[in-house]
Amino acid sequence: MPDETTENKVTEVSDVPEATDVPESTDVPDSTVEALDAVERSETAAAKAAEHVLAAVEPTVGVSKPDPILVVDDVERRFGGMTAVDVQHLEVQRGVITALIGPNGAGKTTFFNLLTGFDKPNQGTWSFEGRSLGGVSAAKVARNGMVRTFQLTKALSRLTVMQNMLLAAMGNPGENLFGSLVKPLWAGTEKRNTEKALELLERFKLDAKKDDFAGSLSGGQRKLLEMARALMTDPTMIMLDEPMAGVNPALVQSLLHHIQALRDDGMTVLFVEHDMHAVRHISDWVVVMAEGKIVAEGPPKSVMQDQAVIDAYLGAHHDTDLGDDSLLDPAVLARLEAEEEKR
Numbered sequence: 001m002p003d004e005t006t007e008n009k010v011t012e013v014s015d016v017p018e019a020t021d022v023p024e025s026t027d028v029p030d031s032t033v034e035a036l037d038a039v040e041r042s043e044t045a046a047a048k049a050a051e052h053v054l055a056a057v058e059p060t061v062g063v064s065k066p067d068p069i070l071v072v073d074d075v076e077r078r079f080g081g082m083t084a085v086d087v088q089h090l091e092v093q094r095g096v097i098t099a100l101i102g103p104n105g106a107g108k109t110t111f112f113n114l115l116t117g118f119d120k121p122n123q124g125t126w127s128f129e130g131r132s133l134g135g136v137s138a139a140k141v142a143r144n145g146m147v148r149t150f151q152l153t154k155a156l157s158r159l160t161v162m163q164n165m166l167l168a169a170m171g172n173p174g175e176n177l178f179g180s181l182v183k184p185l186w187a188g189t190e191k192r193n194t195e196k197a198l199e200l201l202e203r204f205k206l207d208a209k210k211d212d213f214a215g216s217l218s219g220g221q222r223k224l225l226e227m228a229r230a231l232m233t234d235p236t237m238i239m240l241d242e243p244m245a246g247v248n249p250a251l252v253q254s255l256l257h258h259i260q261a262l263r264d265d266g267m268t269v270l271f272v273e274h275d276m277h278a279v280r281h282i283s284d285w286v287v288v289m290a291e292g293k294i295v296a297e298g299p300p301k302s303v304m305q306d307q308a309v310i311d312a313y314l315g316a317h318h319d320t321d322l323g324d325d326s327l328l329d330p331a332v333l334a335r336l337e338a339e340e341e342k343r
């Protein structure tokens with residue numbers, strides 16, 4: 001259950017553009033890349049503070065952060081003979097946006113699942129806000145303030161937008177869908193939760209859709225609902241699972257502003273994303289996984305040019321767009337050509 005003292009708290013957000021499918025502007029972007037190119041990196045106080053604090057951090061794997069909210073040690077997850085996750089040490093800085101990237105099969109989702117209690121590691125420990133969360137259930141992880149978004153499952157698609165929100169207030173919708181729908185369990189707090197859900201739906205411009213089936217929402221609106229649902233429990237840290245996947249270019253800017261607004265409101269954001277342009281535009285720090293391990297971490301501008309990152313992506317996907325024209329950087333090209341000659 002949500003903390004009674006914080007249950008009705010919804011942080012105000014300003015300057016978040018309308019999340020409509022067809023913006024009023026005539027400049028509708030043709031592609032996600034075009035939409036992202038129109039987005040400046042955030043200049044808010046929180047964005048500047050994040051940049052300032054991380055500028056002093058050495059971009060090396062496992063580096064200590066000045067104020068880590070999440071600290072991971074020796075986490076390993078094996079499936080049969082295959083090691084899906086093998087993370088020696090990772091610290092996630094409080095109050096910044098960290099992107100977790102890597103080629104397909106790198107272990108990002110498995111790592112997310114472990115941290116949020118949806119899977120159990122073969123070994124390893126991690127602490128959140130100084131409290132050990134290894135082996136803790138998903139619902140308890142969420143109650144501790146670390147909440148992840150869920151893609152809209154078939155079951156959740158058949159509920160209305162408002163029902164999705166109320167369900168999220170009960171804990172983790174992926175975990176106890178049936179139990180949460182048993183009316184007597186939640187009747188007492190329903191009014192408070194409904195008010196809070198309405199405030200959040202207004203913030204994400206989904207209030208007009210509250211009685212629609214969630215399954216009828218567009219790709220971008222679903223992503224907004226996923227975020228709104230996660231905020232029902234007032235998280236300290238929010239973990240977003242591919243927030244840009246399946247989103248129409250017209251909604252890309254709005255989504256990015258919403259993600260930045262989470263950080264600007266004081267939340268820590270960790271997100272998995274394949275779209276490197278989105279990563280470059282909104283993340284303060286990037287962690288790169290390949291074959292279960294963390295192979296690089298650093299600020300978005302430089303990490304995309306890291307040799308280990310290029311190798312990881314080229315090894316998995318020769319056509320991956322690293323989002324920063326990093327492969328066109330003369331130094332990177334020279335390195336790649338030299339390697340090619342050696343073969």
Ligand SMILES: Nc1ncnc2c1ncn2[C@@H]1O[C@H](COP(=O)(O)OP(=O)(O)OP(=O)(O)O)[C@@H](O)[C@H]1O
Binds near residue numbers: 079084108111
């Ligand atoms: N339940 C499972 N049983 C067996 N193997 C699994 C299971 N879950 C994941 N794997 C394997 O673990 C590895 C890591 O998968 P994971 O889905 O975590 O990668 P990912 O980085 O999230 O990939 P993507 O970007 O494609 O989502 C893959 O080789 C995958 O096949």
